Amino acid sequence: MSGVETYLAEHYEEALEDLKAFCRIPSVSTDPAFNEGILAAAEFMANRLKKAGFASVEVLDTGGHPAVYGQVISDAALPTILVYGHYDVQPPDPLDKWASPPFDPSIREDRLYARGVSDDKGPLLIPILVVEAYLNNEGRLPVNLKILIEGEEESGSEHFEPTLERNRGRLACDLVISADGAMWRPDRPSMTVASRGMVAIDVTVTGASKDLHSGRHGGSAPNPIRALCKLLASFHDAEARVAVPGFMDGIKSLDPTILTAIDVADFDAGAYYREIGTPKPDPIENGSQLLVRQWLEPTLEFNGIFGGYQGPGTKTVIPSSASVKITCRLVAGQKPSKVIEAITRHLETNLPAGYGLQIEPHGPGSEAFSVDPNLPGLLAAESVLAELLGSYPLRVAMGATIPIGTAFRKYLGAEVIFFSFSTSDEDYHAPNEFFRLSNFRTGLVAWARLLGRLADHPKLEPTIII
Amino acid sequence: MSGVETYLAEHYEEALEDLKAFCRIPSVSTDPAFNEGILAAAEFMANRLKKAGFASVEVLDTGGHPAVYGQVISDAALPTILVYGHYDVQPPDPLDKWASPPFDPSIREDRLYARGVSDDKGPLLIPILVVEAYLNNEGRLPVNLKILIEGEEESGSEHFEPTLERNRGRLACDLVISADGAMWRPDRPSMTVASRGMVAIDVTVTGASKDLHSGRHGGSAPNPIRALCKLLASFHDAEARVAVPGFMDGIKSLDPTILTAIDVADFDAGAYYREIGTPKPDPIENGSQLLVRQWLEPTLEFNGIFGGYQGPGTKTVIPSSASVKITCRLVAGQKPSKVIEAITRHLETNLPAGYGLQIEPHGPGSEAFSVDPNLPGLLAAESVLAELLGSYPLRVAMGATIPIGTAFRKYLGAEVIFFSFSTSDEDYHAPNEFFRLSNFRTGLVAWARLLGRLADHPKLEPTIII
Numbered sequence: 001m002s003g004v005e006t007y008l009a010e011h012y013e014e015a016l017e018d019l020k021a022f023c024r025i026p027s028v029s030t031d032p033a034f035n036e037g038i039l040a041a042a043e044f045m046a047n048r049l050k051k052a053g054f055a056s057v058e059v060l061d062t063g064g065h066p067a068v069y070g071q072v073i074s075d076a077a078l079p080t081i082l083v084y085g086h087y088d089v090q091p092p093d094p095l096d097k098w099a100s101p102p103f104d105p106s107i108r109e110d111r112l113y114a115r116g117v118s119d120d121k122g123p124l125l126i127p128i129l130v131v132e133a134y135l136n137n138e139g140r141l142p143v144n145l146k147i148l149i150e151g152e153e154e155s156g157s158e159h160f161e162p163t164l165e166r167n168r169g170r171l172a173c174d175l176v177i178s179a180d181g182a183m184w185r186p187d188r189p190s191m192t193v194a195s196r197g198m199v200a201i202d203v204t205v206t207g208a209s210k211d212l213h214s215g216r217h218g219g220s221a222p223n224p225i226r227a228l229c230k231l232l233a234s235f236h237d238a239e240a241r242v243a244v245p246g247f248m249d250g251i252k253s254l255d256p257t258i259l260t261a262i263d264v265a266d267f268d269a270g271a272y273y274r275e276i277g278t279p280k281p282d283p284i285e286n287g288s289q290l291l292v293r294q295w296l297e298p299t300l301e302f303n304g305i306f307g308g309y310q311g312p313g314t315k316t317v318i319p320s321s322a323s324v325k326i327t328c329r330l331v332a333g334q335k336p337s338k339v340i341e342a343i344t345r346h347l348e349t350n351l352p353a354g355y356g357l358q359i360e361p362h363g364p365g366s367e368a369f370s371v372d373p374n375l376p377g378l379l380a381a382e383s384v385l386a387e388l389l390g391s392y393p394l395r396v397a398m399g400a401t402i403p404i405g406t407a408f409r410k411y412l413g414a415e416v417i418f419f420s421f422s423t424s425d426e427d428y429h430a431p432n433e434f435f436r437l438s439n440f441r442t443g444l445v446a447w448a449r450l451l452g453r454l455a456d457h458p459k460l461e462p463t464i465i466i
Numbered sequence: 467m468s469g470v471e472t473y474l475a476e477h478y479e480e481a482l483e484d485l486k487a488f489c490r491i492p493s494v495s496t497d498p499a500f501n502e503g504i505l506a507a508a509e510f511m512a513n514r515l516k517k518a519g520f521a522s523v524e525v526l527d528t529g530g531h532p533a534v535y536g537q538v539i540s541d542a543a544l545p546t547i548l549v550y551g552h553y554d555v556q557p558p559d560p561l562d563k564w565a566s567p568p569f570d571p572s573i574r575e576d577r578l579y580a581r582g583v584s585d586d587k588g589p590l591l592i593p594i595l596v597v598e599a600y601l602n603n604e605g606r607l608p609v610n611l612k613i614l615i616e617g618e619e620e621s622g623s624e625h626f627e628p629t630l631e632r633n634r635g636r637l638a639c640d641l642v643i644s645a646d647g648a649m650w651r652p653d654r655p656s657m658t659v660a661s662r663g664m665v666a667i668d669v670t671v672t673g674a675s676k677d678l679h680s681g682r683h684g685g686s687a688p689n690p691i692r693a694l695c696k697l698l699a700s701f702h703d704a705e706a707r708v709a710v711p712g713f714m715d716g717i718k719s720l721d722p723t724i725l726t727a728i729d730v731a732d733f734d735a736g737a738y739y740r741e742i743g744t745p746k747p748d749p750i751e752n753g754s755q756l757l758v759r760q761w762l763e764p765t766l767e768f769n770g771i772f773g774g775y776q777g778p779g780t781k782t783v784i785p786s787s788a789s790v791k792i793t794c795r796l797v798a799g800q801k802p803s804k805v806i807e808a809i810t811r812h813l814e815t816n817l818p819a820g821y822g823l824q825i826e827p828h829g830p831g832s833e834a835f836s837v838d839p840n841l842p843g844l845l846a847a848e849s850v851l852a853e854l855l856g857s858y859p860l861r862v863a864m865g866a867t868i869p870i871g872t873a874f875r876k877y878l879g880a881e882v883i884f885f886s887f888s889t890s891d892e893d894y895h896a897p898n899e900f901f902r903l904s905n906f907r908t909g910l911v912a913w914a915r916l917l918g919r920l921a922d923h924p925k926l927e928p929t930i931i932i
Contacts, residue, residue: 196681200780209743214767215662215866218795219759220738222747225768225790226702233699236692272686273820277675281688281820293685301680302691303783308770309791314666314828316793316866317769324691325775327782329684354747362780400681400782 002452007133008444015129015444016112016437018048020105022087022121023114029065029088030155038151041087042066045149048125052132054147060167062159065151069170072131073144079457080144082173082414084404085124085180086153089116090429097431111434119428120180122435123420123443124149127179130447142455146173153180157403164411174460175377176408177450181418185265186425186436189385189393191378192418194258195402196298197330199339199365203347204323205231206356211308214316222354224322225307231350232324235300239283242300242328246342252333254296257373261394262291295397299329300343328365329399336365369405370397377417380453384446413460419450468918473599474910481595481910482578482903484514486571488553488587489580495531495554496621504617507553508532511615514591518598520613526633528625531617535636538597539610545923546610548639548880550870551590551646552619555582556895563897577900585894586646588901589886589909590615593645596913608921612639619646623869630877640926641843642874643916647884651731652891652902655851655859657844658884660724661868662764663796665805665831669813670789671697672822677774680782688820690788691773697816698790701766705749708766708794712808718799720762723839727860728757761863765795766809794831795865802831835871836863843883846919850912879926885916 001009008015027041028034042059045068049057054070065088073080092102092115100106102115112122127147134141148171150160164171184190207222237243267287273280284290307322309315328339340361351357371378373395386392408416421443427433467475474481493507494500508525511534515523520536531554539546558568558581566572568581578588593613600607614637616626630637650656673688703709733753739746750756773788775781794805806827817823837844839861852858874882887909893899 198681198782207744212742213866214765214769214793215664215795216864217742217760218765218767218865219763220750220756220865221742222744223767225771226698226706229695229698229768229771230702232692232695236696240692276678276683276687278673278688278822279820282818284686290686294683297685299680299684301684301689301782301784302695302774303680303781304774304776304785305691305695305788306772306776308768310770310772310789314791314793315769316664316767318767319770322771323776325780327680327780329681352748354745356744398682399684399686400679 002448003137004130004133004448005445007137008129008448011133012441015125018129019112019117019122019125019440022125023105023112023117024103026103027088027116027151028091029152031091038065038088042068042151045087048128049147052128053135054131060163062163064159067151067163068149069147071144071146072135072141074141075144078142078144079174079454079459080146080172081451081454082171082176082412083127083145083147084150084176084178085147086120086150087124088151088154089121090119090154094431099432107437110437112437113432113434115433117435118422118426118433120153120420120422122440123179123422126421126440126443127447129444130451133448134451142452143457145451146171161407161411164407168411171412173412173414174457175454176412176414176416177377178404178416178418179420181420182422182424182426183420184394184396184424186423188391189389190396191382191385191393192398193373193378193395194255194295194332194370194397195368195405196399197334197336197366197368198327198401199330199336200327200362201340201343202323202325202360202362204321204358205351206321206358207318207354208320211320212318214318217318221318223318224355225319227352227355228307228322228324230352231347232302234346234350240281242298244300244342244346246345247300247339248298249338249342250333250335251298251331254292255332255370255397257395258295258397261396262288262295264394265291267291294399296331298331298334301327303327329401330365330368332368332370334368336367340365366401366403366406369402371417372415375415375417376457377415377454380457381417381419381450384449384453387449388442388446419447421446468914469603470596470599470914471911473603474595474914477599478907481591484595485578485583485588485591485906488591489571489578489583490569492569493554493582493617494557495618497557504531504554508534508617511553514594515613518594519601520597526629528618528629530625533617533629534615535613537610537612538601538607540607541610544608544610545641545920545925546612546639547917547920548637548642548878549593549611549613550616550642550644551613552586552616553590554617554620555585555587556620560897565898573903576903578903579898579900581899583901584888584892584899586619586886586888588906589645589888592887592906592909593913595910596917599914600917608918609923611917612637627873627877630873634877637878639878639880641920641923642878642880642882643843644870644882644884645886647886648888648890648892649886650860650862650890652889654857655855656862657848657851657859658864659839659844659861660721660761660798660836660863661834661871662865663800663802663832663834664793664867665796665802666793666828667806667809668789668791668826668828670787670824671817672787672824673784673820674786676786678784680784683784687784689784690821691785693818693821694773694788694790696818697813698768700812700816706747708764710766710808710812712811713766713805714764715804715808716799716801717764717797720758721798721836723861724761724863727862728754728761730860731757733757760865762797764797764800767793769793795867796831796834798834798836800834802833806831832867832869832872835868837883838881841881841883842923843881843920846923847883847885847916850915850919853915854908854912885913887912
C-alpha cells in the first residue's frame, strides 16, 4: 500500500465526518427556499478546498447559484486534469418517506443515508480528500489538478455553459474527470462511455378559431385532438420504433463494445418491468433487446399532451387546439437539425386539410456523446477499476443525455471520463438516498491510483484549449 | 283579425315594457353571485302569471333554483297543453363587448338588446301574454293550459327531471310546447323535429406505476400517450366517420323529410367555415353534406385529452397515464348501452400489451329524440307558421341533444314540439344578445292561433300520464 493509501485509510473516520458535515447542508438548488443552504454549501466547499491545500480557491459568480473553483499546479510540464462535480442536491420530498431525516446523515449497514450523499457529495469529496492526502504525504500531486464544482446541476445547469465559456483560460486542461455519474449496477464495475443526444419540440394542431359546442358542430367542425392523435399514431411502427421518414438518417452501426457489454450484462427484463410497475410490452423480448433500445436506439417520446376539457364530468366542447410536447433521444450519427427537419416535414406532410400547425423546437438540441474508445484517460481509469474491483469494467452507455460531455468538448476542447463511485440504485432522486461506504473507501484508493497513473497522460495542443 | 289578435296589437307597448322589466333582472343561474336575481326573476314570473289570470301559481322548490308553475283549467273535456320555458340566463361576460349594458334593455333597429331576451325571456313571455289576451278578451282559453318555468336551464337542469317526476300528477298533459328553442335561420321558418342523443365516456391508459425519466427509460418503458394516440387514431376512418365496430349498429335510414329540408336549405358551407374560423376539412364537399353530418350522422368527439407535462419548456418524463374525454352524439336507432359496449370492446381489443385501461361512462346516456311526423300538435304549429310567414316551415334536426324532449316523454308520456320565436343567430350565448321585435309580434299572433287550433287536439289516455 502506498503512503497516500495508508494516509487515506488512517484518516477515514475524519473523511466520514467531513462527508456528514457536507450532507447536513440542505443545498437544494431548484427551490429558492433553500438559497441559504446553497450559499453555505458553496462556502463549505471553498473552505474544504483550502484546507486540502488547493490554491486560487474562489466562489465564482455565475449569474445563478455560484460555482466553486480551486487548483493545485505542481509543474507546468505535467498534464492538467479538471475534476467536475456539483454541491447542489435534489429536493428531499416526500419527507414522510425517509427512515431518517434527509439532512441528518445516518449510517445503517455500512451505508450513509442523506439527501445528496450519492449524488454527488460523496463521490465529489473523494478527489478532494485524495488531493489532501497527496499534499500531506508527498507534498505534491502527480498531475496538475483543477476542480470546478457546480451549484445548479439538479436544476438545469442554466449558467454552466456560459461559465465554461467565460473561464476558458482558467479551466484549460488535458482531460476532464467527472466525479458525477454513477456505476450502472452494484454487482459489477462499469464505465459510462456513451449517452444519447436530445432534441425537444412542441407541436400544436389548431382547428376552429374558438372552442365549439360538440353537439351543434360535431360532424362538421375539425377536431384538433383527432387530427393530433392521427399524426402522433404515425410516429412509431408496430415495434414502437420511430417511423418518421428521415429520422434515422446517418445512424452509425451499433457500437460492438457496448453490444458485448450488453451480452455480458445478462440484464433481467422481468425484474425491470416489475420495478417500474408495468407488464412487459410486446416488442421487448429479453434484457439484451431492452438495453439496445435504451442505450443504442433513438427515441421519440411524447412527454405531455393536452387540449380541451380536463376537469371532472363532461364538457361538450370541440377544442380549438391540441398540443403535444416531444423529446427525442439521439444516437451516434444523428444530427439534431436534421431530426427537427424530419419531424417538421412529417407533420406538415400528414396534416389533414382544415387544420393549422405550429412547431416550436426548444433550442438546437444536442448530439449523442461518446468517449473515444482509445482515450488514454479512459484506459487508465479502466485499469484502476479492474485492479481494485476484480473484473474489467463493462463499457456501458446510458439512455439519458449528459450535457457536460459535449460542453467540455465544446468550450475546452477536452474529453471527459466519468469516474464516480455512486451506483444507480442508490435512490438519488428519491427518499432514503444512500451511499455505500465500501464504495467511498474504494473510491479513495481508486482516485489516488488514477491520479498517479495520469502523470504521463498526453497533453493537448495549447491552440485547442484557449 | 280576431278579437284576441286585436287585443295583442293594442297592448303591444305594455308587452314590450313587460319584456324590458323581465330583462332588467340579472337571473344568471350558473353563478351564485346572481342568486338574488334568480329569486327576483322567479317572483317576477309568478306575479306576471297571476296578473295574466293564471290560477294555482306557485314557486316550486326543486332543491336548486326554483321553478314556477301556473295553470288555467277551462274545461275538463278540452285537451291540456303544458308550456315549457326558462327564466334563467347565461352569464353576461365579457362585459366590455356589449354595446349597451346586458341588463339595461335597449332597442336598436327593431331589435331588443339584453342578456336573455332571446333565450328565453322574450319567447317565454309570449304565451303568457296570449293567455292574458284570451282571458281578458274572451273570458276563457280554447284549451287547458299549464306552464312550467325552469330556473336552471343554462346551468345543466340538474333538478329538472326530479321535479317532473315529483309533479307528474300536476303536470299531466296531452302535449308539451316548448317556448325554448330557436328557429334555425332568420330567412325561413323551421320546426325542429329531431335531435341527437348522447353518451359520454372517460378513458385512461396507464403505463408504469409512476412517471419515469424519458432519457433513462425511453425505448424500454411503455408510453401511455403513444398507446392512447394509437387507439384514438383507430376511432375514425379517412372520412372522419366513426370506425368503431358495432358503433353504427341499428341506425335507421336517414329521415327523408329532413333530407328534403337539407336540400331545400341550400346551406353555405363556405360561410360556415369562415364563421368558425377554419378552412374546410377534406371530407365535407358542400353544405348538404355538412348538414347531413351535423344532423343525421352520429359522432364520436374527443372533448379533452391530457397526460404528462403541460407547462412551459421541457420536462423529460414518460407519464404513467394519459386520458381522453369522449362524447358521442347518437342518431335514431342507436342504443346508448350498445354504443358504450362497442367503444369498450374496441379499446380492450386494440390495447397493446404492457398497458392498463380504465373506461368510465358518465351515466347511461340518452337516445336520439324525434317528433312523430304525424303528431297533430306539430301539424297545427306548421300550419300556423305557413299562414303567418308565407312559406311552409322546414322540418329541421339539430346536432345537439335536447334533454327535455325525452324527459317529458319519460315522466309525463307526452310529446314535445318546439315553438319558439327566437332565431339561432341572436347571439344568445354571446355579448349583444338580441331578439327581433318583428318576431315578438309574430309570435304573439302565432301562439294565439296555435292555441285556438289545438282545441281539438287528441287527449292522451289517462293511464299513460300518471
